Amino acid sequence: MMDFVAVLAQTLEPATRTTATTEEGFVPIGFIWEQISALNLIEALTFICFGIVCLLYGWRIFKILVTLCFSLVGLFIGLMVNEKLVGGNGMWLGLIGMIMMAVLSLPLMRWGVSALGAVAGGILTGGIWYAFELPDTYIWAGALAGLIAGGMISFIVFKLAVVLFTSFGGGALIVTAVLAILHTYMLDPGQVQELVFNYRWFLPVALIIPTLAGIIIQNKFISGSRDWNI
Numbered sequence: 758m759m760d761f762v763a764v765l766a767q768t769l770e771p772a773t774r775t776t777a778t779t780e781e782g783f784v785p786i787g788f789i790w791e792q793i794s795a796l797n798l799i800e801a802l803t804f805i806c807f808g809i810v811c812l813l814y815g816w817r818i819f820k821i822l823v824t825l826c827f828s829l830v831g832l833f834i835g836l837m838v839n840e841k842l843v844g845g846n847g848m849w850l851g852l853i854g855m856i857m858m859a860v861l862s863l864p865l866m867r868w869g870v871s872a873l874g875a876v877a878g879g880i881l882t883g884g885i886w887y888a889f890e891l892p893d894t895y896i897w898a899g900a901l902a903g904l905i906a907g908g909m910i911s912f913i914v915f916k917l918a919v920v921l922f923t924s925f926g927g928g929a930l931i932v933t934a935v936l937a938i939l940h941t942y943m944l945d946p947g948q949v950q951e952l953v954f955n956y957r958w959f960l961p962v963a964l965i966i967p968t969l970a971g972i973i974i975q976n977k978f979i980s981g982s983r984d985w986n987i
Contacts, residue, residue, distance in 0.1 A: 789960070790953055796937035804937075808930030812971040815923020816916070816979050822923060823869040824862045831858025871911035874918030877925035878907020881968065884961035916979060924971025925964075932963045 835854025882903025911918030
């Protein structure tokens with residue numbers, strides 16, 4: 758009997774390791790923490806200032822934000838292709854990709870806003886799934902529901918898509934910067950790290966609160982503005 762248990766444990770151990778690795782891949786908490794801990798004070802303050810502008814006045818500058826997001830995507834894709842082709846020497850393909858995506862974003866502005874709104878919705882619902890400690894293996898299902906809902910809302914109510922993705926982006930910048938300042942300069946470094954890694958509800962709640970605040974504030978600003986042109 759003991760031999761059978763030992764054999765069963767050895768059989769299940771690789772599968773357990775594979776499952777754990779798979780779950781960690783769906784929720785990149787380690788990567789998120791690296792971004793938080795790597796910020797210095799100047800970078801964190803810059804993030805906060807830019808995040809506040811996005812959170813409150815994203816509806817005014819959303820075209821610039823869409824172009825910037827498309828440019829970053831083009832830069833990332835170009836750098837990946839450049840690394841595959843020439844081993845990462847130089848940034849020419851990255852720069853070319855950045856320029857191409859920036860130019861492409863201008864005639865496809867509405868589609869770009871809808872895509873960013875869908876991504877924001879997917880991340881938020883995925884965060885809610887993670888906060889309620891549902892199985893990490895199926896977190897893609899929660900994210901997919903938010904992705905579809907965000908995309909549908911973006912096509913039905915364009916203004917809401919603008920408010921959603923700018924509020925989400927601004928909130929993410931502010932939360933990242935505030936946690937970096939608390940971690941490096943104000944609290945015991947272990948306290949912030951413990952909140953991020955041990956309390957699954959912490960990051961989703963920290964992100965949802967400023968996002969909702971931005972949505973409410975921007976809707977009030979938009980309703981009081983007569984000259985806003987989408």
